Amino acid sequence: MIAFSDLHKAFEDNPVLKGFTLDVHDGETMVIIGYSGTGKSVALKHVVGLLEPDSGHVEVDGQIVSELRRPDLTALRATIGYVFQFAALFDSLTVFENVALGLRRLQALSETAIAERVRESLKLVDLPRTEQHMPSELSGGMRKRVGLARAIALRPKYILYDEPTTGLDPVTSAVIDQLIVRTREALGVTSIVITHDMRTAYTVGDRIAMLYQGKVQQVGPVEEIKGTADPVVRQFIEGRPDGRAVVRASLGDAGRAAALEGEET
Amino acid sequence: MLAALGARSVGLVEGFGNVGYFLADTVRALPDVRTWGTRTLQQMRRLGVDSLPIALFIAAFTGITLALLASYVFTATVPVYLVGTLVGKTIMMELGPVLTGLALAGRVGANIAAELGTMKVTEQVDALETLAYNPYAYLVIPRVLAGILMVPVVVAFAMAMGVFTGWLSATTLLPISNAQFVRGLQLFFLPFDPQYGLIKSASFGFVITLIGCYLGMGVRGGAEGVGGATTRTVVYSAEMILVLDAFWAVVLLRHP
Numbered sequence: 001m002i003a004f005s006d007l008h009k010a011f012e013d014n015p016v017l018k019g020f021t022l023d024v025h026d027g028e029t030m031v032i033i034g035y036s037g038t039g040k041s042v043a044l045k046h047v048v049g050l051l052e053p054d055s056g057h058v059e060v061d062g063q064i065v066s067e068l069r070r071p072d073l074t075a076l077r078a079t080i081g082y083v084f085q086f087a088a089l090f091d092s093l094t095v096f097e098n099v100a101l102g103l104r105r106l107q108a109l110s111e112t113a114i115a116e117r118v119r120e121s122l123k124l125v126d127l128p129r130t131e132q133h134m135p136s137e138l139s140g141g142m143r144k145r146v147g148l149a150r151a152i153a154l155r156p157k158y159i160l161y162d163e164p165t166t167g168l169d170p171v172t173s174a175v176i177d178q179l180i181v182r183t184r185e186a187l188g189v190t191s192i193v194i195t196h197d198m199r200t201a202y203t204v205g206d207r208i209a210m211l212y213q214g215k216v217q218q219v220g221p222v223e224e225i226k227g228t229a230d231p232v233v234r235q236f237i238e239g240r241p242d243g244r245a246v247v248r249a250s251l252g253d254a255g256r257a258a259a260l261e262g263e264e265t
Numbered sequence: 266m267l268a269a270l271g272a273r274s275v276g277l278v279e280g281f282g283n284v285g286y287f288l289a290d291t292v293r294a295l296p297d298v299r300t301w302g303t304r305t306l307q308q309m310r311r312l313g314v315d316s317l318p319i320a321l322f323i324a325a326f327t328g329i330t331l332a333l334l335a336s337y338v339f340t341a342t343v344p345v346y347l348v349g350t351l352v353g354k355t356i357m358m359e360l361g362p363v364l365t366g367l368a369l370a371g372r373v374g375a376n377i378a379a380e381l382g383t384m385k386v387t388e389q390v391d392a393l394e395t396l397a398y399n400p401y402a403y404l405v406i407p408r409v410l411a412g413i414l415m416v417p418v419v420v421a422f423a424m425a426m427g428v429f430t431g432w433l434s435a436t437t438l439l440p441i442s443n444a445q446f447v448r449g450l451q452l453f454f455l456p457f458d459p460q461y462g463l464i465k466s467a468s469f470g471f472v473i474t475l476i477g478c479y480l481g482m483g484v485r486g487g488a489e490g491v492g493g494a495t496t497r498t499v500v501y502s503a504e505m506i507l508v509l510d511a512f513w514a515v516v517l518l519r520h521p
Contacts, residue, residue: 045391048394049394050391050394050395070399074397077394077395077396077397078397080395081395082391082392082395084388084391084392085388086387086388088387088388088389088391088392089389089392090384090389090392091383091389101396101398102396105396105397105398106396106397150396
């Protein structure tokens, strides 16, 4: 289980998370939605210790991530696959080497077993026979699939997806959605998916949480969110530009202050 | 004016402090030999092979110029064989290491800053962490060790090239015989001369690669951040090379 407890995080004078609290149960796929720049990825990075909270904490299987020493953090990271927004493949390595990198570090497998696991993982994301390609030779969708293969090669207990369909065409996005569902069925993993694409959220999620102004605005099963009466969530899932929430979320600090000043006058 | 000077001084102290932390993190990653061992060999090969052409090019023309300059300066009262002495001493102790170091600040330091900076902004450094690699062991130690070990090797080749072209130009363009040039070269030669140059070179290799790694790993933003880190790496490395050059002269060249 992954539990975010009263998480606060600011960058210089800009508070991003302001008491973010959320439980992700074993075996479920939790989708976190929210406007761009509201701290979804920031929350996710706390799970693997890439960021340290200003206050509050993230627990994974009962361990407080920010209190772990490096060997324990390394052991925890071995149980978590992370799929980055733009894949974050290593430019200088082939697809095979990218997928094998974590296996070489974390698992005592022979080179034959590593090669077999890499092939299996690439097959699972429908990318056979790409092992010797360089990342620069792949399309955006293929790169994301290699990123997913790299994450699942470790056979993790958890997979964290950071905007898995951002920047992709609708068909490729649907393919990625299917792969997320298939991965869950094949490996039985617990997942957190960060997205602002509602089709992805409805397709892959068991529950959806909306992050708004640093906190969870609403969390619930997909059907509950679809029928929500909360005006902020409603506006977001319907993609309407004509509400207060959009103005506040889409403007920077200076613009927001100006907008509020305008409201007052 | 004073406020600006004060802010700059604080920034400088803060910068040195941050480099200290960076160095401490790098040292803490040293026990992870499994990660940096093989990658250090790759980096050494890359740094050596990539740097040799530019180092040899610079040394070749420096040797020619030095020989001609020496013969121009030394008038009839100064024996011509001292051309060999001046070429040998200057190339081995000063111009070989410093000119090669300055060239490598641009060639190697900028390359490291751009590569690591790009990895940082494209989340490749974060990806390494999630795959349980220590980025200092994977990225920094191999490059810094390669710098310390390979810059002296490259400089040694540059020294040989500089002396060779100095000899070639002296014996073909000037009225100096082979025997005279070699006599001058041997006359005041001490084993300490090349050692001094190589010690300096190792320290240049250290600062060039360390600054490149530090600024590359600290990149924020996108292409603009990478460009800024690359430029600063070249400037700071060049400054540090000149500071270290004076430092080694004070430490090792003062007669008791």
